[in-house]
Amino acid sequence: MADNEKSTDIPWSSGPSRRTALRGLAATAGAAALATGTGAGTAHATGAARGVRTYVLVHGTHSAAAFWTAIGRELALRGHRVVAVDQPLHGTEKFIPKAYQAQDLRALATEPSPVAALTLDDFERRVTGAVRRAAQLGGPVVLVGHSMGGLSVSRVADAVPELLSHICYMAAFCPSRTMPSLMDCASSPEGQHALNPLHQVGDPEKLGVLRLNWRTSDRRELAAFKEMICADHTDAQFLRVLEGMQTDESMTAYADRAVGRATTWGRLPRTYLRFGKDRTVATQLQDRMIAEADELTPHNRFTVHNFPNAGHLGPPDPTRVTDVLHGLPL
Numbered sequence: 001m002a003d004n005e006k007s008t009d010i011p012w013s014s015g016p017s018r019r020t021a022l023r024g025l026a027a028t029a030g031a032a033a034l035a036t037g038t039g040a041g042t043a044h045a046t047g048a049a050r051g052v053r054t055y056v057l058v059h060g061t062h063s064a065a066a067f068w069t070a071i072g073r074e075l076a077l078r079g080h081r082v083v084a085v086d087q088p089l090h091g092t093e094k095f096i097p098k099a100y101q102a103q104d105l106r107a108l109a110t111e112p113s114p115v116a117a118l119t120l121d122d123f124e125r126r127v128t129g130a131v132r133r134a135a136q137l138g139g140p141v142v143l144v145g146h147s148m149g150g151l152s153v154s155r156v157a158d159a160v161p162e163l164l165s166h167i168c169y170m171a172a173f174c175p176s177r178t179m180p181s182l183m184d185c186a187s188s189p190e191g192q193h194a195l196n197p198l199h200q201v202g203d204p205e206k207l208g209v210l211r212l213n214w215r216t217s218d219r220r221e222l223a224a225f226k227e228m229i230c231a232d233h234t235d236a237q238f239l240r241v242l243e244g245m246q247t248d249e250s251m252t253a254y255a256d257r258a259v260g261r262a263t264t265w266g267r268l269p270r271t272y273l274r275f276g277k278d279r280t281v282a283t284q285l286q287d288r289m290i291a292e293a294d295e296l297t298p299h300n301r302f303t304v305h306n307f308p309n310a311g312h313l314g315p316p317d318p319t320r321v322t323d324v325l326h327g328l329p330l
Contacts, residue, residue: 053142053165054081054134055325058127060147060172061249062212064091067146070318071325078326081137085130087152088122089115094246103215108247109202115248116208120256124155131156131163140165140330145172147281147312148249151182151258157265165330167268170321171275171312173258176292180257185285193282195228197221201247209248228279230313241313266297271328273321276308 055075057068065084072082089095095115099107127143134141141164145153150172157167179185186194198221201211216222226238233241260266270293274286294301305324307315314321 052079052081052139053330054083054137054139055142055144056127056130056134057082057084058143058145058149058152059085059087059090060145060149061210061254062214062245062247063147064094064244064246066091066244071322074319074322075325078322080326081134081139083130083134085127087126088118090246095248097211097247100213100215100247103213105201105213108211108213110207113207113209113211113248115250116252118250118253120151120155120253120258123152123253124159127152127156128159131160135160135163142166142168142325142328142330144168144170144325146170147172148182148253150174151253151256154258154260154265157268158261159264161264161268164268166271166328167265168271168273168325168328170273170314171278171281171286171310172272173281174260174272174289174293175258176289176296177259178292179289180259182254182258185289186254188285188288190285190288191282193284195224195279197228198224204251207248208251210251210254211247212245214242214245214247228312230311231279232277232309232311233313233316237316260293260296262297266300269300269329270302271324272302272304273314273324274304274306275310275312275314276306277310278312280312 055072057065057072059065059067065086068082068084072084075082086092095113097108097111097113099105099111131141131143143153143156143164143166145151145168147170150169153167153169153172154174157164173182173185175181175185179188185191197212198218199213201213204210214225225242230238230241272286272290274283274290275281276283278286290302290304307320309315
């Protein structure tokens with residue numbers, strides 16, 4: 001699929017069990033890898049020439065606002081305002097299990113987590129608050145989500161479409177009427193093309209969170225994490241990714257509905273950044289989500305920018321993504 005090419009319909013059938021789907025959710029995360037990049041690209045027009053925008057950037061599961069550091073820095077250098085949102089109990093509010101710090105795996109399997117109480121409503125409120133504040137400052141607001149952050153993009157675009165000028169999904173979940181939640185997307189036949197982690201910590205149904213041990217020393221597990229998240233990045237960048245990950249993500253948020261309505265979400269210009277070697281949000285699933293969104297609003301379709309060699313974190317040079325975000329039509 002070339003840049004800006006529209007996707008086509010993809011056949012589908014019923015997916016596997018909920019527990020099987022859990023195995024595919026583990027690294028829908030962004031992480032701090034992009035925060036380490038400096039990039040080699042060249043800006044096109046200056047921010048002043050295009051007009052100042054505010055970009056509200058939403059991270060994925062097990063991640064934090066730091067994921068956006070390199071992209072946000074480059075957008076700011078081009079003259080824009082940037083707000084990278086930490087979801088509740090993420091980033092600067094991150095919950096760190098005591099047993100994780102001690103690497104007591106037996107205790108880690110049962111240690112309670114406040115993250116279990118989080119819902120997608122909590123995530124939506126956090127991002128909507130950032131969008132409202134950005135809109136008060138003046139200038140158009142562009143909302144961008146990576147991975148699980150796409151759920152917040154859809155929810156917020158329904159809640160306050162009048163405050164947004166463009167929405168963008170970066171290898172992100174965009175649930176549809178046939179796949180209304182992240183869990184449904186991940187358990188679809190297309191979602192099963194994703195690579196799964198080898199181990200989870202504890203029972204997600206009992207903990208209320210999907211818990212992963214990013215500090216593992218198991219070479220096979222580390223190799224799986226790298227392939228899932230950033231196979232096209234260096235080992236040094238991968239270690240920085242692991243440092244930025246957090247153990248827990250809410251099972252409730254995974255299962256909550258996040259389908260945009262045609263009359264609100266569906267009237268906004270929207271863009272999808274399609275990553276062709278994504279082993280977490282499988283490219284086949286990206287294509288289906290794009291197609292089903294376009295079926296809902298055939299007169300307002302996704303503009304698709306294809307990055308055929310990019311894994312889940314996107315190209316190692318973050319200015320390639322920044323170039324697209326900088327040039328989004330309003």
